[in-house]
Every structure is written in structure tokens, then in C-alpha cells.
Amino acid sequence: MTYAGSDVTLGFALKGNIRLDASTTPCMSASSDTTQEDDINEDELCILTDLHMSSDYNSNSDCQSLGAATLVTFLRREAARIDASLAAEEALQVVEYGCATGGSSLVPLGAIQDSISDRPLRATMNDLPMNDWATLSSTVEPALPEIDFAYAKTSMYNPVSAEATVHLAYSCYAQQWLSGGAPTTLPHGALWANQLARDNEQRKVWEEKSRNDWERFLTLRAKEVLPGGSMVLHIQSSMCDGSLSEGAAVTLQEAKCRMLRDAELTEDEAASIVIPEYAKSPVEILDPLYFGPNARFWSVEELEYVRIPCPFMEEFGERCNEPLIVDEIIEKQMRALHAFMDSSLEDCGCKKETIKAFWAHVRAIVDTNPSSLSVDIMGTFIVLRRRVAAVHD
Numbered sequence: 001m002t003y004a005g006s007d008v009t010l011g012f013a014l015k016g017n018i019r020l021d022a023s024t025t026p027c028m029s030a031s032s033d034t035t036q037e038d039d040i041n042e043d044e045l046c047i048l049t050d051l052h053m054s055s056d057y058n059s060n061s062d063c064q065s066l067g068a069a070t071l072v073t074f075l076r077r078e079a080a081r082i083d084a085s086l087a088a089e090e091a092l093q094v095v096e097y098g099c100a101t102g103g104s105s106l107v108p109l110g111a112i113q114d115s116i117s118d119r120p121l122r123a124t125m126n127d128l129p130m131n132d133w134a135t136l137s138s139t140v141e142p143a144l145p146e147i148d149f150a151y152a153k154t155s156m157y158n159p160v161s162a163e164a165t166v167h168l169a170y171s172c173y174a175q176q177w178l179s180g181g182a183p184t185t186l187p188h189g190a191l192w193a194n195q196l197a198r199d200n201e202q203r204k205v206w207e208e209k210s211r212n213d214w215e216r217f218l219t220l221r222a223k224e225v226l227p228g229g230s231m232v233l234h235i236q237s238s239m240c241d242g243s244l245s246e247g248a249a250v251t252l253q254e255a256k257c258r259m260l261r262d263a264e265l266t267e268d269e270a271a272s273i274v275i276p277e278y279a280k281s282p283v284e285i286l287d288p289l290y291f292g293p294n295a296r297f298w299s300v301e302e303l304e305y306v307r308i309p310c311p312f313m314e315e316f317g318e319r320c321n322e323p324l325i326v327d328e329i330i331e332k333q334m335r336a337l338h339a340f341m342d343s344s345l346e347d348c349g350c351k352k353e354t355i356k357a358f359w360a361h362v363r364a365i366v367d368t369n370p371s372s373l374s375v376d377i378m379g380t381f382i383v384l385r386r387r388v389a390a391v392h393d
């Protein structure tokens with residue numbers, strides 16, 4: 001089987017542990033395992049990666065929880081609007097894409113529940129097969145016992161639900177991960193292609209991969225979300241010029257550069273240490289909603305583009321007079337980075353000691369300065385409505 005993203009002819013080594021797992025693709029069931037559905041061509045299925053958040057992600061995802069809390073304002077409005085349009089007793093069907101272990105799902109799901117009338121609420125939780133599904137179900141089910149949960153263990157770049165069955169789709173801090181892993185290695189100590197110049201050839205490959213993923217996501221969801229239904233997304237974003245806003249990214253790149261300088265890494269090893277995320281600018285997010293086939297199916301109802309304050313730096317500001325606070329905050333920041341980066345670092349083919357040395361460099365650079373690990377990430381909150389009738393180009 002082939003995949004367009006692996007057909008890179010620029011001479012960069014393709015990295016990562018990738019697999020295509022048709023047995024765990026489309027539609028979900030409450031009994032959790034997924035089965036192949038109708039007319040999906042296997043060759044078109046998305047390659048799955050071993051990407052997963054750490055099992056302690058729920059207690060190390062303060063930034064992501066902040067994004068989810070912001071998403072709630074939009075979710076409440078859309079849930080209430082859809083609720084008013086449904087027949088009495090009809091169940092409202094919600095899907096979350098990239099839910100991880102569910103800690104950040106509780107507030108959005110609770111808000112949706114509170115915004116609708118007394119009708120059944122069904123929530124399908126989607127993530128990659130390597131997700132910690134046991135932690136997910138033990139997080140969401142006891143906390144929200146009135147919701148009927150199902151689990152879809154596949155890529156969001158594959159069909160997830162049956163056609164025209166979803167009323168409200170949402171996702172938070174997940175759509176920036178590239179399907180199938182990193183498309184190329186990266187030069188100059190970069191961990192993200194956003195850290196390279198706009199005309200860099202490798203960056204262009206990541207950019208194109210990201211555009212293809214985003215368009216595919218919109219196309220798949222247009223089939224699954226009912227006309228009149230909504231998709232509410234928080235998309236981790238770049239600055240408008242395509243660069244990254246967060247201080248932590250600079251520090252992580254500096255750690256790689258120091259290892260290269262000190263010959264602790266070869267150029268090849270350094271180039272393979274990457275995180276397969278691409279942060280889109282608002283222009284890149286809006287482009288397929290203005291041009292091309294997806295514009296026919298989705299209308300943009302709301303969009304908010306903001307720098308989300310770093311929760312660790314806010315806590316530091318509030319508690320700066322406390323003794324030992326510097327170490328406590330830096331420890332929290334380091335744990336948060338480990339929680340979302342470790343599986344990608346393990347996947348890049350380096351020895352365990354190399355990764356350990358990388359983190360030691362990060363810690364040495366930070367020294368006593370938590371702002372060098374700040375995660376003040378740009379976020380795009382966007383509400384898309386599935387048009388009742390597709391408009392013509």
C-alpha cells in the first residue's frame with residue numbers, strides 16, 4: 001500500500017514507525033472495537049502511527065485544558081441551536097476527535113450536556129489506536145454517567161462515523177498532528193517545520209502535508225456531519241507569518257543545536273528528532289474554506305485567533321513570592337512537554353540515552369527561568385456549519 005505523504009522525492013529520510021491498520025478503521029460501536037464500513041477503499045485509508053500521549057497526560061495537560069475551556073463558549077451555543085432543531089426524544093450525536101485520555105473532554109462534554117434539553121446524548125471519542133483507552137473510559141464514564149459513550153480507534157483522517165449521523169463535531173489541540181508521522185527529517189536543529197524559513201524545501205513538504213490533512217478532514221466530516229450540524233475546533237496555530245509563538249519551542253531547538261555543537265548528535269540523528277505537528281496560520285486554515293470543494297459544504301460562522309496565555313507562567317506570576325516556586329513551575333513545564341512529546345521522540349530512532357541527554361540540555365538551558373519554557377500558543381477557534389445545500393463554486 002502506498003501513501004502520498006511517503007512519496008517524498010527530495011532525498012530526506014522518511015522516519016517513524018508507521019502502519020496502516022484497516023482492522024481498526026471506520027465506524028465505531030459502544031462495544032468499542034471498530035469495523036470496516038461500506039465503500040471505503042483500503043488504499044485510501046490513512047497510515048496510523050504509534051503516536052500517543054503519556055498515561056499521566058490528564059494531570060500534565062493544563063495548556064490543553066485551557067484550550068478546551070475556551071472552546072466551551074462556542075460549543076454551548078452550537079449545542080443549544082442544534083437541540084432546538086431536533087425532534088423531542090431524538091438523541092444528539094457528538095464526536096470528539098483526538099480526545100487522548102479524556103481529562104480535557106470533561107468540561108466540553110459537560111457543557112454540551114448542560115446546553116441541551118432532556119434528550120439522550122451520545123458521544124463518540126476518537127483517537128489513534130495506541131491511545132490509552134482504559135484511562136479514557138475510566139475518566140469520562142464515571143464523571144458523565146448520563147452520556148452514552150462509544151470509542152472510535154482510528155485516525156481522524158479516516159472515516160470515523162457513518163454518513164450523515166453526527167450533529168456536533170469538535171476537537172481541541174489535536175488537528176495539528178500530521179497523519180502518518182513526520183514527512184521528512186528537519187535541518188538546523190528544528191523540531192517543527194514552522195521553525196524553518198518559509199522557502200525551506202523540507203518545510204514546504206510539511207506545509208503541503210498539513211494542507212492535505214486539513215482538506216481531507218473537512219471532506220470526511222462533510223459526509224458525516226448532518227446538514228445544519230456544526231464543527232467546533234480549536235486548532236493549535238502559528239503566528240500569521242508561519243513561525244511559532246511559544247518560548248518553549250526556541251529552547252527545545254537550542255538544546256538540539258547544543259548537542260550538535262558538542263558532537264553528542266550526528267547531523268543525521270539531529271535531523272530525525274522532530275515532532276510531527278505543523279501549526280497552521282489563520283490564512284492556511286481559511287484557505288480551503290474559501291477556495292475548492294470544501295467551501296461548498298462548510299460555512300465559517302465564527303473565528304477567534306488568540307495567543308493563549310501560558311498557564312504555568314500565570315501560576316508563576318501569582319505565586320512568585322513563594323519559596324521553591326521556580327523549581328515547582330519548571331518541573332510542571334517539563335512534565336507537560338514530556339507528556340505530549342515522548343512518544344514522538346521514542347519514534348525517531350535515537351537511543352534512549354540520546355533522548356535523556358536532550359532533556360538534560362533543555363533543563364540546563366532553562367536554569368532558573370521558567371519563561372524559557374513558556375507555552376503561550378496561538379490558537380484558532382473556529383465554528384463551521386455544514387451547509388444545508390452545497391453551494392456551487
Ligand SMILES: C[S@@+](CC[C@H](N)C(=O)[O-])C[C@H]1O[C@@H](n2cnc3c(N)ncnc32)[C@H](O)[C@@H]1O
Binds near residue numbers: 067097101
Ligand atoms: C495534545 S493531545 C490533545 C488531547 C485533548 N484533546 C486535549 O486537548 O487535552 C492530541 C491528541 O490527538 C491525537 N491525535 C493525533 N493525531 C490523530 C489522528 N490522526 N487521529 C486521531 N487522533 C489523533 C493524539 O493521539 C492525542 O491524543
